[in-house]
Amino acid sequence: MPIIAAAHPALSPQEVLQLTSSSWKSLVSEKRLEYQTRAKQLWDEYLEARNDYVKQYGHPPPAKRSKTSRSGNADEQRKPAASSSAQSEKEHRVFSQFFTQNSDAQDSIYWKSIDRALSLKDRYAKCQRDLNSLRLFLNEVKDxxxxxxxxxxxxxxxxxxxxxxxxxxxxxxxxxxxxxxxxxxxxxxxxxxxxxxxxxxxxxxxxxxxxxxxxxxxxxxxxxxxxxxx
Incomplete structure (x- = not known):
């Protein structure tokens, strides 16, 4: 998902999700909301990183050129501008790698937090059942x-x-x-x-x-x- 977002800066978070998840419509509403919230967070992080890139280099990170585009413009690549194109592609690769690594780390923390929350929810439910049993017991022996x-x-x-x-x-x-x-x-x-x-x-x-x-x-x-x- 981060790579798709970096390569398609015009896409909205919702469009990024639809592009990267074929099972989007099958997600339960609760998980879908969590996923949307996380996508929005990643989108904001991407825009922040992109703005930092613009401040540093004076222009947005260049889009990665496809193989078809590169082969179709072979003559153009032989011109002096080839070095500029290579530099732009290198900058894009560095930017995408940084953004992907950072987003993957955040994703790992996010999903661990979700798992932890679900575990605590299950433990709370069990404690609630035990507490109800204790209340029943105390009610039975009150006299x-x-x-x-x-x-x-x-x-x-x-x-x-x-x-x-x-x-x-x-x-x-x-x-x-x-x-x-x-x-x-x-x-x-x-x-x-x-x-x-x-x-x-x-x-x-x-x-x-x-x-x-x-x-x-x-x-x-x-x-x-x-x-x-x-």
């Missing part, structure tokens, strides 16, 4: 007299159920459920969310086991606890 004892006993049942069901399914990194049931569950969720193909066997077994697993609910455990104390 329990000894919350610490209740939570400890309930967590013991959950750990026992996890160990019984996942004892033969270590994580891809070797971590076993007996080493820490709650930590195992958190790590397993991360592996399942990432969905790496190399972990396909683990993910399949883990999801199948979770679908069969009947963990005790806070409400049921609370009811059982109350019945025991009647």
């Amino acid at each position: 329990v007299a000894d919350k610490a004892a209740f939570s400890s006993e309930f967590l013991g049942l959950v750990k026992k159920a996890l160990i019984e069901n996942f004892k033969d399914l270590p994580l891809p990194d070797g971590f076993r459920v007996a080493d820490g049931p709650v930590e195992y569950l958190s790590k397993a969720d991360v592996v399942a969310e990432r969905g790496n193909s190399r972990d396909a066997a683990f993910i399949s077994t883990y999801k199948a086991t979770m679908s069969r697993l009947k963990l005790p609910t806070v409400a049921d455990f609370r009811e059982q606890s109350q019945n025991r104390h009647l």
Whole structure:
């Protein structure tokens, strides 16, 4: 894209995008907006670099001559003006190389930022789900007299159920459920969310086991606890 922009300074950012991306119309609206914003930023950077070039050399960077144009004007190239043409082409090459390298570096930073933002968005969604679960738990135990004892006993049942069901399914990194049931569950969720193909066997077994697993609910455990104390 930067090379196209440098070779066609009359094109608008939108036209540059359409010229360089055959899949432009298939982009989702959110990505398309990001791409348009980035194209506008590159366009502004190009114009700034072009203006700096004009200030330094007194003229815009010359357009790169095509092979057809060069062969069609062979006689003209043999004239004294050949040195000027070669100099102009060299200047264009230097300018384009500088602009391309700078834009590629900016593009790399830009897309890394996008990936980071998407990762943070996913992590935020997971934290939000965990927070909602915590709120539900606290709401369930708000009337329990000894919350610490209740939570400890309930967590013991959950750990026992996890160990019984996942004892033969270590994580891809070797971590076993007996080493820490709650930590195992958190790590397993991360592996399942990432969905790496190399972990396909683990993910399949883990999801199948979770679908069969009947963990005790806070409400049921609370009811059982109350019945025991009647």
